[in-house]
Amino acid sequence: MSRSLNYNQAAGLQGMLKEGSKSLEGVDEAVIRNIEAAKQMAGICSSSMGPNGLKKLVVNHLEKIIVTSDCATILKELEVQHPAAKMLVMAAMMQEKECGDATNFTVSFAGELLKKAEDLLHKGLHTSEIVAGYRVAFDKAMEILPTLTTHTVQDPRDAQQVIRVLESVLGTKYFGYEGTLAPYVAQACQAVMPPAPRKPSLNVDSVRVCKLMGGTIGDSLVMKGVVVSRNTEGTIKRALKAKVAVFGCGIEASSTETKGTVLIRNAEELLNYNKGEEKLMEDIIKSIADSGVQVLVTGGSISEMALHFLERYKLMVVKIQSKWELRRLCGAVNATALVRLGAPTPEEAGFVDRAEVREVGGRKVTVFEQEAEESRVASIILRASTQNVLEDLERAVDDGVNTVKVLCQDGRFLPGAGAVEIELARRIAKLADASTGLDQYAMRKFAEALEVVPRTLAESSGQEATDTVTALYAEHEKGKLGVGVDAEGAGVGDKGVLDSLAVKDSALRLAVDAALTVLRVDQIIMSKPAGGPKPPSGGGGDED
Known part of the structure; x- marks a missing residue:
């Protein structure tokens, strides 16, 4: 039977898998390698945490240069391949999707938990004992977190x-x-x-x-409505209480589906041909104007002939090249983007209270302003x-x-600048001291992992991390729950910094889940990658 299936029993697991597959197992090969990858990922992001966090310069596959300290943006551009590191990236992306903030905390804390778990593994603790201890500490943290609320909106x-x-x-x-x-x-x-x-x-x-x-941050302003960062195409610059027609196609003579040839024998036929084309375009523009539309928005090009008739019928025309921006405008004016050139039906046409061109910092922008409650949109001009x-x-x-x-x-908020992390670490450490099982070691490491936030904030502001953390513990022992790291490098103090309870709760859950998932993996099996052999590193070929 084994011979008929071409299975070599002596080859073990490799005999079952496709040629070129890899299998890594055990603490040293699988668990420690995963932890190392996660630590490297956390190391990239943690230095960008806080107000004094360092920025990363990332050049993506399109050779676009991105300079940012935003963790979610960095992770998106890195295109991580390692499966364990991807776990942390997925946790950060979920945090970005749900809350839009605290992605750096999610990755940094998960990486720190795995770093502390590595120490326990080398000391002989089993993975299940570490996971159990982390889970108890996490449950305690979730119980304590709402009690630390200091401010409510x-x-x-x-x-x-x-x-x-x-x-x-x-x-x-x-x-x-x-x-x-x-x-x-x-x-x-x-x-x-x-x-x-x-x-x-x-x-x-x-x-x-x-x-x-151009200008400075202080020159920014807020406008009600959608702001399109370009001028109108014609001379009509303003329309009030106007119907809006949105076209996903260009405003020009449509080409035929099949190739064709027109045989013109004399000048009269040529003139008649041009007149027929002009008459067709004029009929289309006239039908749009007769339907009550005053503003046209197109995602394609506008021919000179079409622009001539649009000017004749006093129609305001805006060209938007981005299909995403066109879709957002459709939502703001409650219109449907048409793929045919012609008069829109009442259901397809949108409405805008005011559409006009304004000048901001020497540049012309077109503003679509709405006053209706159900279609409110605001734009921040940066x-x-x-x-x-x-x-x-x-x-x-x-x-x-x-x-x-x-x-x-x-609307509940917690003290920020590392204050809530130190308070959680202090209370969880006390819980670990009162415990008698092997999971007390993991609980103590969980408390130490929470110190990653104040340590990073202290280092990025030029302070001695150990002295700062010690000072924070001393202040919190006195009951000063709002004391955190002073970002201006003046030690510790209560500067009134706040963190959202909902955001912190979500970040803690995702970080712990990601860390425990990586810890539970004891074997990595990678199938042979599809496609042919990769080009040599010096050959200049592109890799997928």
């Missing part, structure tokens, strides 16, 4: 309450500019919230960002000197908007 529609919270979030991205950016984000978010007495809520897609190079700074500002604004979305659901 009662009304998300109160600008001052929201700004105070946003300053802590934006300060980790652009330290020193949080006081400038926070009012813009708060104003944009509150402009799109449903009015009272409806419950405050926020759709993240309702807050758009328009990046205009100004900065370089494209890299603008893109990093956009990521900071995105984190701020997601924070407002979370606080609409849960």
Whole structure:
């Protein structure tokens, strides 16, 4: 039977797998290798944590240069291949999707848990004992976390309450500019919230960002509606209470599906042919104007002949090249993007209260402003000197908007700057001291792993990490729960920094789940990769 299946019993597992497959097992080959990969991943991200975190310069496969300290962006561009490191990346991506913040904490804490687990494995503890200890410590942390709440946002529609919270979030991205950016984000978010007495809520897609190079961060502004960063195509620059037609195709004479030849024998036939084409285009534009449409938006090109008739019938025309931006505009004006050129039906046409061209910093932009409650959109026009700074500002604004979305659901906040991590570590260490089983060692390591946040914050601000952590423990023993690391390098203190309880809860859960998943793996089996042999490293060939 084994001979008929071509199975060599002497070859063991390799005899069962396809030629070229790899199998790694045991503590040294599988577990420790996975932990090493996760530690390397955490090491990349942890130095970017906090307001003084260092930025990474990433050149992606398209040779685009990205300079950022945003963990989610770094991980997206790295294209990680190692399966264990991918676990941490997936946890960070889920945290970004759910909360939009604390991705760096998720990766750093998971990596630190695995680093501490490696020490326990070398000392002889079994993986199951480490997992059990981590699980007990995690349950205790989840029990303690809500009791550490120091601040609650009662009304998300109160600008001052929201700004105070946003300053802590934006300060980790652009330290020193949080006081400038926070009012813009708060104003944009509150402009799109449903009015009272409806419950405050926020759709993240309702807050758009328009990046205009030039000027400084202080020159940024907020506009109600969608802002398109280009001028109109014609001379019509303004329309009020107007119907909007959106075309996914270009406004030009359509080409035929099949190739054809037109035989023209004399000049009269040539003139008639041109007149027929002009008449057809005029009929199309006239039918659009007769349907009551005043504003046309297209995702394709506009021919000169079409532009001539659009001007004749006083239609405002905007060209949007990005299909994503076109889709967002459709949602804002409640229109359907048409793939045919012609008059839209009443269901397909959208509506805008005001569409006009405005000048911002010497550049023309087109604003589609809505006053209707169900189609509220706000745009933050960001100004900065370089494209890299603008893109990093956009990521900071995105984190701020997601924070407002979370606080609409849960307004409780914890002390930040490493204060909550030290308090959790202190209480879990006491729990470990009171325990008698082998899992007490894992619980103690869980408490030590929580120190990664204050240690990193202290190192990035130029302080001695051990002295700072010791000082934090001393302050928390006195009952000062709000004391954290001073980002300005002045030791420890209560600077009023806040972290969202919901965000911290989610980050802790995902980090622990990722770490325990990696720890439980005792064997790695990799099948032979598809495709032919890879080109030599010096050959200049591209790898998939």
